[in-house]
Every structure is written in C-alpha cells, then in structure tokens.
Amino acid sequence: MLITISKQTLATALSQAVRFIPKKAELAVLTNFLFEIDGNQMQITASNAESRFTTSVECKSKETFRMCFPVTALDALKKLPEQPVTIDSDGRNTTVNYSGGSFEICCDDPSAYPAKYEQKYSTTQVAIEASLLASGIGSVVECTSTDMKTRPVINCVSIQIEGGKVSFYGTDTHIMGAASFDVTGQPDTKMLISRINATSLKSILDSCDGMAEITVGDRWTDFALNGMTISLRNLEHKTPNYRSIVPKSFKINFTESQSSLIDCIERVRCFSDSLGMVSFDMTSESLVISSQDIDFSVSAKEERHVETGCTAKFSINLLSSNLLTVLKGVGSGNVIFSMNDAKSAVLIKPEKLQDECEKFYIVMPMLKM
Numbered sequence: 438m439l440i441t442i443s444k445q446t447l448a449t450a451l452s453q454a455v456r457f458i459p460k461k462a463e464l465a466v467l468t469n470f471l472f473e474i475d476g477n478q479m480q481i482t483a484s485n486a487e488s489r490f491t492t493s494v495e496c497k498s499k500e501t502f503r504m505c506f507p508v509t510a511l512d513a514l515k516k517l518p519e520q521p522v523t524i525d526s527d528g529r530n531t532t533v534n535y536s537g538g539s540f541e542i543c544c545d546d547p548s549a550y551p552a553k554y555e556q557k558y559s560t561t562q563v564a565i566e567a568s569l570l571a572s573g574i575g576s577v578v579e580c581t582s583t584d585m586k587t588r589p590v591i592n593c594v595s596i597q598i599e600g601g602k603v604s605f606y607g608t609d610t611h612i613m614g615a616a617s618f619d620v621t622g623q624p625d626t627k628m629l630i631s632r633i634n635a636t637s638l639k640s641i642l643d644s645c646d647g648m649a650e651i652t653v654g655d656r657w658t659d660f661a662l663n664g665m666t667i668s669l670r671n672l673e674h675k676t677p678n679y680r681s682i683v684p685k686s687f688k689i690n691f692t693e694s695q696s697s698l699i700d701c702i703e704r705v706r707c708f709s710d711s712l713g714m715v716s717f718d719m720t721s722e723s724l725v726i727s728s729q730d731i732d733f734s735v736s737a738k739e740e741r742h743v744e745t746g747c748t749a750k751f752s753i754n755l756l757s758s759n760l761l762t763v764l765k766g767v768g769s770g771n772v773i774f775s776m777n778d779a780k781s782a783v784l785i786k787p788e789k790l791q792d793e794c795e796k797f798y799i800v801m802p803m804l805k806m
Contacts, residue, residue, distance in 0.1 A: 438504070440474055440524040442496040444517050444535070450494050451511050453644075453665070454483035456637040457490040458508050466549045469505035474498050482550075488634050489553060489668040490641075503547040504528055510542050553668065556654035561626040563598060563651040567662050569618050570649055571642035572792060574635050577607030577614035579762050580798070581632045589674045594635040596628040597676075602794065606679045610801075612759045614766055615679060617795040626653045629672040638667055682782055682799060687775035691724065691745040692788055695772045699764050701726055701739050706757035708737040713757040714803055719745045728757070753779045754803045763798040780804070 454470055462468050463486065471482040479496045482489065504526050510533070514522075523534040532541050574594055582592040595606040604617040630638065638660065642649070645663045652659040653671075660667040706713050709728035718725040724745060727738035745751075753776060763785050764772065771788035779802055786797040 438474075438498075438500050438502050438526050438528070440472075440479065440496050440498045440526075441521050442479065442494065442524070443519070444514065444522050445519045446494050446496075447522065448511070448515050448517075450481050450492050451506075451514070453492065453641060454481055454490050455508060455511060456640060457483040457485060457488050457667075459485040464549070464551070466505060466545045466547075467551075468509075469507050469545050469550070471547060471550045472504050472506055474503070475501045484551060487631060487670045488637065490665065491553075491668075492665040502528070503550075504531065505544040505547050505550065506531070507542055507544060510540070513540055554657050556652070556657065558655040560655075561624055561653040563620075563623050563626060563653065564648045565603060565620055565623070565651060567642045567645040567647060567649045569603075569620075569792065570660075571639050573603065573605035573616050573618060574630075574639045574642070576616040576766055576793075576796065577605045578632060578635050578639065579766060580607040580609060580612050580614035581635075582609035583632065589631070589672050590629065590676055592632045593672060593674075594630045594632065595676050595679070596630065598623055598627065599625045604795075606676075608679065608799075611756070612763055612801070613679060613682070613799040614763070615795070615797055616793050618792065619794050627676070628653060628658050628669075629674060629676065630658075630669055631672065634669050638669070641665065641667060683784065683797070684775075684777060684782060686777075687784065688777050689719065689746050689751060690773065690775045691719075691743045692771050692773050693724075693741070693743060695764055695767055695769055695787075698772065699761060701741070702757050702760055702764075705737045705739060708735045709757060712803070714754055715757045715760070717753050717755065719747045719751045721745060721747050751779075753783070755783065755800055756803055759800050763800055766798060767796070 459467055473480040478493055480493050482491045517535055520536050525532045529544055531544050532539055578594055591609055597604045601621045602617050603620045607614050649660050649662040656671055657668050658671055705715055705726050705728045710730045715726055715728045722744055724741045724743050725738055729736035767787050773786050773788055775784040783800045
C-alpha cells in the first residue's frame with residue numbers, strides 16, 4: 438500500500454493533531470495517528486478519552502485502506518526538507534522513503550483504533566466565528582485550575598449561549614474571568630470544556646478563519662471548521678451562577694495602565710514571601726504597591742499617583758500570581774479596579790472593550806496571618 442504526499446502538508450496536519458494524542462494512553466493504539474486513505478484523500482485522526490481530532494489532506498494513492506502512524510515518527514518527519522515522501526505499508530510494517538534515505542517503523546493494528554461516537558439523540562446547531570471563540574476561551578482559560586483532581590467545574594471553561602449572547606467563564610475559586618460577545622440568532626445551549634481541551638481547541642482556532650459549526654449532542658460536542666473536526670466529550674456537572682459573586686456597587690475605584698501595572702507588580706513581587714503576596718495601600722490620591730519577606734528581611738514598594746476615591750487609608754492583600762494572570766487576560770490599555778473592603782472581591786475590567794460586549798475579572802483578597 439503506497440501513499441505519496443508532500444512532507445509539509447503531512448507535517449502540518451500531524452502537528453495540529455498531535456495536541457490530541459495523550460501522554461499516557463490507556464490504549465497503546467492511541468499513541469498513533471490513524472490514517473484512512475481513499476484514493477487521493479487521506480483522513481488523519483488523533484484521539485484520547487476526552488477528545489478527537491480529524492482533518493483531511495490531499496495525497497496520491499490508488500488504494501483504499503487504513504493504517505496507524507506512531508507519534509514518535511513525527512519529529513523525524515519534521516526535520517526533513519520540503520519534498521514528496523512515500524509511505525509504503527502493509528498495515529503493520531511501514532517504510533517512509535524520502536530523497537536520500539528512509540526510516541522504518543512498526544505500527545499498531547488500525548482495527549483496534551476506537552471508532553467515533555455517533556450522536557444518538559437530538560442535537561443543537563450553533564455557528565460562531567472562529568476568532569470569537571478563540572478570543573473568548575483565551576480570555577478565561579488561564580483563570581481555571583490546573584489541578585485535575587479538583588471538581589470538574591473548577592478546571593473547565595464554561596460556554597453559555599443565551600439571549601443572543603455567548604459568555605465564557607473560568608474560575609479556580611481564587612480568581613474568575615468572564616467575557617461575553619453578541620451572537621444574535623443562535624439557539625440557547627451550554628458547554629463545559631476541560632482546561633486541557635479548551636487550550637488545544639484555542640490553538641487550532643487561532644490558525645483558522647470563518648465560522649465554526651458547532652453541534653452540541655448528548656455526550657459529545659463537535660467543532661467543524663476549515664476541513665477539521667474537533668470532538669470534545671461533554672462534562673456533566675452543574676455550573677455555578679458565576680455572576681453571583683460580583684458586588685453590586687463599589688466604594689473605591691481607580692484606573693491604571695495595564696502594562697505599567699504588570700511591570701510594577703513583577704518588580705515588587707521579587708521581594709515577597711513564598712506565596713507571592715503584595716499589598717495595595719491607598720489614600721485618596723495615591724496607591725502604594727508593596728511586598729515583604731520577613732524571613733529574609735527584604736521588602737519593596739512603589740508609589741503611584743492615582744485618584745482612588747478613598748475617604749480614609751485603605752489596604753488590601755492580593756496574590757501577585759492571580760493579579761498577573763488577570764491583568765494579562767484583560768489586554769492592553771487601561772484597566773479599572775473596583776473594591777469595597779479588604780475582605781471582599783476585587784473587580785478588574787478593561788476601560789475600553791474591543792470585540793466583547795462585556796469582560797471582567799474577579800480576584801479574591803488574601804488575609805495576612
């Protein structure tokens with residue numbers, strides 16, 4: 438069984454698909470790409486327990502067959518210069534021939550590769566711009582937890598379409614991000630996507646344009662765009678009312694440059710304790726950002742002249758890592774800080790919105806022991 442294909446075409450498709458190959462697979466066959474050749478078309482699949490990626494590329498072949506291609510061969514393929522490569526396989530033993538050389542690999546049985554789940558019940562069809570999806574996921578995914586042992590809702594991105602708006606939420610209980618966009622005419626539905634899958638999906642969306650056709654089913658959600666289909670397993674878990682923790686009014690408000698504030702926090706945090714805590718000390722016309730590590734007798738502070746609206750001296754402690762995550766998610770330009778007291782949530786949002794119709798972040802304060 439022979440296939441001839443451009444090295445660049447194959448390497449590009451496999452580089453996208455490899456994001457969905459598990460590092461530790463329950464089934465050995467899932468450490469392979471699945472090639473399904475039908476004449477001059479090759480469908481490439483990568484899968485794990487929670488997601489599945491398929492794309493189609495052009496090739497030259499006179500046969501119809503299936504074969505596995507091990508992920509370990511991808512690095513060697515990438516290092517080849519652009520040229521046609523020929524894949525000769527009997528289904529288990531495969532030789533990749535190129536100008537001046539070849540490499541031989543042993544492949545798993547393609548019949549053991551899991552089949553795609555077929556939607557059995559009614560589905561909801563949604564169409565959203567790929568760039569909008571990427572922007573929404575990118576705005577909140579870093580707010581989710583990296584601890585996979587915690588509750589699913591804490592390490593997931595929630596996507597909710599309701600009333601002509603699509604809203605993205607992410608939280609690890611210490612910080613929360615929210616971004617909403619107008620999608621007039623789309624039916625109401627919701628999705629809960631794990632942090633790992635959301636990150637992989639965003640990386641694909643970043644390189645795409647046009648509309649993403651989304652099919653929300655009973656157990657899986659399919660994202661189809663630019664000849665690719667990304668299928669993600671639906672996580673069944675009750676999502677919280679994300680907006681319930683947002684205070685209705687604030688006593689203190691001030692506006693600062695996002696980039697300047699990031700630089701300041703990164704300098705000051707070098708002298709903080711093991712937690713990376715920084716203090717915001719405010720008067721009516723000034724903000725002092727400081728940190729200290731008593732164990733090593735080091736400290737730092739910077740004063741910034743801003744109108745805060747404080748009627749008396751005010752101090753609040755925040756984790757620098759949480760602040761930096763949120764400030765980088767807000768985007769460039771000025772950011773607005775709003776707060777009430779040292780024990781209540783801090784609201785951070787951009788002064789000017791871009792494509793969003795709403796965007797905000799919540800940071801919970803820390804209490805000094």
